[in-house]
Amino acid sequence: MNNLQILATVGILTFALRALPFVLFSKRAMPLWLIKLSKRIPVMILGLLVIYSLKDTRLGSPTYALPEIAALSVLALVQWKGRNPLVSILLSTGVYVLLLQVLSSSF
Amino acid sequence: MKIFKRAFIDSVPVMMGYLVVGAAYGVYAGDAGVSAFETIAMDFIIFAGSMQFVTVRLLNHAPAFLTVVLLTLLVNFRHLFYGLPLIEEYREAKGWKAYLVYALTDETFALTQQKLELDRSDRIRYYVLISLLDQSYWVVGSIIGLVLYRFIPFSTNGVEFAMTALFFVLFFEAMRESRVRKDGFASLVLCLLSLVLFPKGYFVVISLIAITLYIIAVKGGTNHE
Numbered sequence: 001m002n003n004l005q006i007l008a009t010v011g012i013l014t015f016a017l018r019a020l021p022f023v024l025f026s027k028r029a030m031p032l033w034l035i036k037l038s039k040r041i042p043v044m045i046l047g048l049l050v051i052y053s054l055k056d057t058r059l060g061s062p063t064y065a066l067p068e069i070a071a072l073s074v075l076a077l078v079q080w081k082g083r084n085p086l087v088s089i090l091l092s093t094g095v096y097v098l099l100l101q102v103l104s105s106s107f
Numbered sequence: 108m109k110i111f112k113r114a115f116i117d118s119v120p121v122m123m124g125y126l127v128v129g130a131a132y133g134v135y136a137g138d139a140g141v142s143a144f145e146t147i148a149m150d151f152i153i154f155a156g157s158m159q160f161v162t163v164r165l166l167n168h169a170p171a172f173l174t175v176v177l178l179t180l181l182v183n184f185r186h187l188f189y190g191l192p193l194i195e196e197y198r199e200a201k202g203w204k205a206y207l208v209y210a211l212t213d214e215t216f217a218l219t220q221q222k223l224e225l226d227r228s229d230r231i232r233y234y235v236l237i238s239l240l241d242q243s244y245w246v247v248g249s250i251i252g253l254v255l256y257r258f259i260p261f262s263t264n265g266v267e268f269a270m271t272a273l274f275f276v277l278f279f280e281a282m283r284e285s286r287v288r289k290d291g292f293a294s295l296v297l298c299l300l301s302l303v304l305f306p307k308g309y310f311v312v313i314s315l316i317a318i319t320l321y322i323i324a325v326k327g328g329t330n331h332e
Binding site for chain 2: 001002005006007008009010011012014015017018019020021022025030033034035036038039040041042043044045046047048049050051052053054055056067068071072075078079080085086088089090092093096097100101102
């Protein structure tokens with residue numbers, strides 16, 4: 001395939017995957033099992049995305065798992081007590097960046 | 108204005124993540140010899156982070172049609188599930204509906220799953236705003252990457268953790284509801300298992316199949332509070 005064909009194919013398929021649930025169930029009702037699935041799936045997908053985003057960080061190396069563990073602990077604690085998402089996210093990202101740079105320069 | 112402020116503040120973590128990952132994508136594409144035009148065109152034609160990285164490797168290599176189709180289905184399989192909880196929410200989005208569906212990335216989906224104390228028409232305005240903001244961060248990030256590629260050797264420094272933190276916070280907040288807690292923990296266990304037991308390339312597909320089977324086989328929790 002040439003580049004134009006590749007871009008068109010990937011683009012159309014990506015949109016089709018996103019649109020399929022809306023197309024299938026905009027007029028007809030969802031079957032009961034799918035309604036149940038759609039109610040229970042959000043929290044499970046958020047859990048998946050947490051693991052998914054950690055999979056791409058440098059968990060493989062023992063030194064690098066420390067920034068993740070520390071930052072996620074700070075994040076959980078601050079969010080639990082403060083309930084301010086932006087503050088929790090900025091603070092834990094700061095912890096992560098700091099630890100990552102300190103640890104990667106000292107090992 | 109109030110809704111724009113809310114949407115902007117909520118999207119700041121996505122901005123941090125998208126600028127960094129978008130810049131990494133721009134550098135990656137430049138390095139692979141993809142033209143600047145094609146790099147930015149993908150932000151609009153595809154607009155799906157990991158798939159754009161994969162597509163960079165396909166361009167200029169004349170892949171077979173079936174290869175392109177299977178790779179796209181495999182990498183973007185999870186998007187099939189994002190619409191399900193949003194069918195009702197997006198029903199009355201009128202002219203914006205196609206855009207909302209097209210722009211439903213991982214991060215935008217995650218932001219739509221918060222509890223919003225807004226009426227429906229304001230919620231739709233909120234969804235449109237976060238979708239537009241998120242896409243603009245992604246495009247700007249890609250452009251920064253293309254520029255960086257030309258001038259400075261690039262290294263990501265950990266700011267992309269903001270995206271992990273965003274997913275974690277939204278997951279954490281969802282878990283305050285006792286009804287979903289069992290499902291949430293089950294998802295972490297199933298996804299960790301799939302990460303450990305199977306090749307990384309299949310992580311999402313296998314996790315989603317496991318989650319679907321789990322929901323069919325195991326009854327959901329009830330609300331105690």
